[in-house]
Amino acid sequence: xxxxxxxxxxxxxFLTLFKDPKSRFVVIGxxxxxxxxxxxxxxxxxxNANIVILNHDKGHLSRELIDRFKNSDVxxxxxxxxxxxxITPLIDSKDALMALNIHSDFTKxxxxxxxxxxxxxxxxxxxxxxxxxxxxxxxxxxGFIAKWLDKKDIKLPMNLEIRPWxxxxxxxxxxxxxxxxGQLTLVVTIMVTALTIARERETGTFDQLLVTPLRPVEILIxxxxxxxxxxxxxxxxxxxxxxFWFKIPLEGxxxxxxxxxxxxxMAVIGVGLTISSLAVTQQQALMGAFxxxxxxxxxxxxxxxxxxMPQIMQDISILNPVRHFMVILRGVFLEGSELxxxxxxxxxxxxxxxxxxxxxxxxxxxxIY
Numbered sequence: 001x002x003x004x005x006x007x008x009x010x011x012x013x014f015l016t017l018f019k020d021p022k023s024r025f026v027v028i029g030x031x032x033x034x035x036x037x038x039x040x041x042x043x044x045x046x047x048n049a050n051i052v053i054l055n056h057d058k059g060h061l062s063r064e065l066i067d068r069f070k071n072s073d074v075x076x077x078x079x080x081x082x083x084x085x086x087i088t089p090l091i092d093s094k095d096a097l098m099a100l101n102i103h104s105d106f107t108k109x110x111x112x113x114x115x116x117x118x119x120x121x122x123x124x125x126x127x128x129x130x131x132x133x134x135x136x137x138x139x140x141x142x143g144f145i146a147k148w149l150d151k152k153d154i155k156l157p158m159n160l161e162i163r164p165w166x167x168x169x170x171x172x173x174x175x176x177x178x179x180x181x182g183q184l185t186l187v188v189t190i191m192v193t194a195l196t197i198a199r200e201r202e203t204g205t206f207d208q209l210l211v212t213p214l215r216p217v218e219i220l221i222x223x224x225x226x227x228x229x230x231x232x233x234x235x236x237x238x239x240x241x242x243x244f245w246f247k248i249p250l251e252g253x254x255x256x257x258x259x260x261x262x263x264x265x266m267a268v269i270g271v272g273l274t275i276s277s278l279a280v281t282q283q284q285a286l287m288g289a290f291x292x293x294x295x296x297x298x299x300x301x302x303x304x305x306x307x308x309m310p311q312i313m314q315d316i317s318i319l320n321p322v323r324h325f326m327v328i329l330r331g332v333f334l335e336g337s338e339l340x341x342x343x344x345x346x347x348x349x350x351x352x353x354x355x356x357x358x359x360x361x362x363x364x365x366x367x368i369y
Contacts, residue, residue, distance in 0.1 A: 005214050009222025013196065017226065027192070031184045031234055039177045039246060046074050046132045051098045052090055053080045059107025065118075065144050069100065074136045091123050098122045098133055110148060166251075166334040177246050178333045179302045181238045182325045185261070186268055186296065189231035190289050193272025196223045197364070198285035216365050223276075224269050224357070231265040232258075242333070251336030260328035260342065263349035267321035270356020277363040296322045324349045 017027070051069065055062055069075050078096060081087060090096040103109075103117035110116045120137055124130045167174050200206035209219060239257070242248045250257075275288035299306070299313060300322035306314055317323045324345040331337035331345075339346075 005218050006222045006225070009214060009219065010225050013222065013226040016199075017192070027188060027230060027234075031188060031238060034184055034187075035177070035180055035238060035241060038180050038183075039173060045172050046129065046136060048076045049074060049097045049129075049133055050078045050095060051075050051100060052087060052096045053077055054082070054084060054087060054099060054101045055080065056104035057102050057106040057108075061107040061110050061148070062102045065102070065106075065141070066100075068140050068144055072136070072140060074133075087121060091121065094123065096123075097129065098137070100137075173246060174248050174334060175330070177242050177248055178329050179300075179326055181235060181242065181329050182264065182300070182322055183297060183302060184238055185231050185235045185265070186322055187293060188234045189227050189265060189268050190272040190275075190293065191286075192230055193224065193227035193269050194275040194279070194285040194289040195282055196227070197273070197276035198279040198282045201279075202281050217361065220273060220361055220364055224273060227269045227272060228265050231268070232261065235261050235265075248333060250333055252332035252338070256337075256339050256342065257328070257332045259339075260325060260332070260346060260349070263346060263353055264321055264325040264328075266353030267349050267356055270353055270358075270360050273360035274356060274363055277360055296320050299323060301326050318348065319352065321349050321352050324352075 053066055053069070055066065066077070066080075070077050075098075079086075079090070081090075084101070087096075087099040087101075091099065099121040101119035101121065103119070106116045106118065118141065120134065122130050122133060197206070200209060214222070239250075243250050271292055272289065275292065276285055279285035279288055298304075299309075299317040299320050301317075302322075306317055306323065309317070327345040328342050331342050
């Protein structure tokens with residue numbers, strides 16, 4: 001009888017959720033749209049950045065250096081100017097990200113084995129883009145110098161070989177899309193669970209639900225299971241697209257990923273039911289979900305490393321289930337981490353899940369009685 005009651009409530013929740021076209025779109029549409037937008041638009045890679053060249057030197061070495069920038073996929077030379085005064089308006093108007101100023105003695109100094117002046121002027125309004133452009137510039141210039149020294153039969157005292165692990169091409173899409181599995185699952189699951197009890201109160205069917213043979217625990221389980229199933233579907237769908245559409249390798253075991261997803265959904269559903277138990281209207285529930293989602297994403301390590309945050313923020317982020325799931329996602333996807341390696345992130349999510357569900361149950365009973 002216990003399971004029959006819960007199954008009846010689960011069926012009723014799904015019917016309520018999917019009979020409305022708007023509700024169906026909320027579950028299916030936003031994850032697809034956000035995955036495409038974030039997967040393709042949010043990238044740290046720099047391509048076709050506009051630069052201008054001011055070449056005071058007419059030697060062959062300066063032309064070789066300019067050709068390296070022209071043949072790069074990162075930079076696009078939009079103009080070669082003759083005066084420094086032409087650089088300022090191009091950067092101020094954002095027509096150019098960077099200007100390369102080659103001194104008149106560049107070729108002469110290199111041929112004489114002396115230091116060759118080279119100035120880089122860059123738009124620093126977007127610090128991340130500027131830092132990335134400077135790193136690419138250093139790489140191009142170092143490659144040019146290494147080739148020049150090799151021609152002169154001068155060997156560098158040190159040979160630096162770089163081999164990135166877990167992301168050989170340093171493709172930021174791998175980093176971004178794997179994190180989106182947790183972020184989009186969070187948004188959909190918490191929205192579904194946060195609205196469930198608040199919707200009953202607002203439509204006036206909550207009192208009818210209380211006079212049924214269902215006990216409070218059964219009602220809460222019946223409200224939680226649809227969110228769990230929808231979260232599993234959303235997570236599976238995004239993982240499928242990450243592997244087969246974005247071609248991101250899944251190095252670890254799938255069952256390890258789903259164990260982490262299950263614990264993660266428990267923690268998120270507990271928060272959603274807590275919000276729904278406190279909210280009187282759906283508007284309040286949406287506001288509560290928004291208040292939780294924004295700091296959770298910021299403190300998850302999705303875009304900025306947690307190690308770079310102040311210590312107090314790092315301590316607070318331990319209570320954030322999204323932070324722990326980010327470690328599991330990137331560990332399974334990119335590193336192929338085994339279960340024992342991920343245990344320090346798995347058990348906090350399980351603890352948070354049990355704690356959040358207990359708090360939601362206590363609040364739900366308290367609001368009833």
